[in-house]
Amino acid sequence: MRIVLRRLFSAINPSVNRNAVRFASNDAKKEPKKEEEIKIKNIIVEKFGAITTLNIDRQVTRNSLDIPTLQEMAAAINEFDKDKDAKVLVFYGEGGTFCSGFDMDEMGEKGYSTMTDAAARLLRRPLCDKVTIAAVSGYAVAEGFELALSCDLRVIEDTAVMGFLGRRFGVPLSLYGGRKLTSLVGLSRALDLVITGRLITGVEANQFGLAAKLTSTGTALGEAIKLAKSLSKFPQNALMMDKLAAVNSQLNPNSEESMRDEAVMTSLLGNAIEDIKDGVQKFQKGIGKHGKFYKLSELPLKDWEMEDVSEEIIIKEGVSTTSTTTTTTDKDEKKT
Structure with a gap:
């Protein structure tokens, strides 16, 4: 995928300076023109002029998010925020899957609260002051779906699969996904997906209004890069001002009712954690894997x-x- 991405940028603009980084070392700072790639474990961050891409690369677990991955993502997003030359951040997943959510095995080992603490940077509303785009291919489920919802824009392949699959195991939405989805598609459709946990395709997501662009299989990243390139040409200050005004009007209502509701949700977390423990055990036994909603529990018939x-x-x-x-x-x- 990275080779295809570089060829794409070469075709769009042969003169663009590419820097593939996973956090610049002191040596890289001394030689900014030299292409650098500093590898860490789970993500790859590449710079193409004003456009930065963040690639989740944990293909063995369908790009699930464990604690090291969440920490690496937080550091990369903060670096993007501080980079004066960077204007648009594009998220995507390696190997045809966007993200499958929290790593359930890690959750079972270290606990739900530890996972959400590691994911604290992704709770920010909006995710960045600058523009963010999710290039969604394959599965974007559970917290992976929430990550896509956290981005300002989504380029979604028609065969993509999206939904809150944590519903099967009693895992609540962890990244304000309910609030973000409701602000995007309305309460009725949001409740349908939140309560049932059912999966939708990219086509249905587009019908709901989640996609800035619906595209064919294998083209989400390329189309997201094209969109990012067009947005990077705009004067950025006014763009960010208008974006923040729109986002804050929906996602950051500063009212007593809103704060009370979040306090109530926090109070419910204690009981939910007990459900999560049972859910992790089911997952590890193979119950409910691969998106299955049937036979989640064995009940005697009356x-x-x-x-x-x-x-x-x-x-x-x-x-x-x-x-x-x-x-x-x-x-x-x-x-x-």
Whole structure:
């Protein structure tokens, strides 16, 4: 994917100075014109002139977010914020998947609160003062969906799959996803996705109004880069002022009711953490993996659920009578 990205930029602007960085060392600062790539474990940050890309690269776990990844992302976003030459940040995932959310194994080991503490930088509303774009391909689920919602714009492939899959395991929305989704698509549609946890395709996400651009499979990153390039040409001060005014009007309502609601949600977290522990165990046993919502728990059937009842209408000489037959599967008896 990175090779394709570099070819794309070369085609768009052969003279652009590319810097592939994962945090510049002192040596890199002394030679700013030299292309540098300092590798860390889970993400790759590359600079293409005014455009910065952040690539989540944990393909073994479908680009899930463990604590080191969240810390690396926070540092990279802060570096982008401080970079005077950087104007647009594009998020994407390596290997055809955007992000599958928190690493459930790590959550089971270190706890939900530890994960959310590591993700604190992603709670900021908006995520950055500068423009952010999510190039969504493959799965963007759980906190991965919330990360996409945190960005200002989303370029979504038609075959992308999005949804709050944490619903299966009792994991609440961790990055203000409910508030962000509601502000984008309205309460009714947001409640549908939040309560049911159902998955939607990129096509449906576009119908909901989540996509700045709907594109075909394999083209989200290229289209996001094109969009970023066009936005980087605008005077940035007015753009950021207008963006912040729009975002703050929806996501940062400074009212007693809003603060009270967040306090109530925090008070519910204690019970939710117990559900999360059970959910992690289910996940590790294979229950509910791969987006499955059925057989999330094994419940014994009640007697009435084990009975098959059928009605038979018999007509004799113009008079109809009804015969009811009940079959009890566990006792193999019939009653008429």
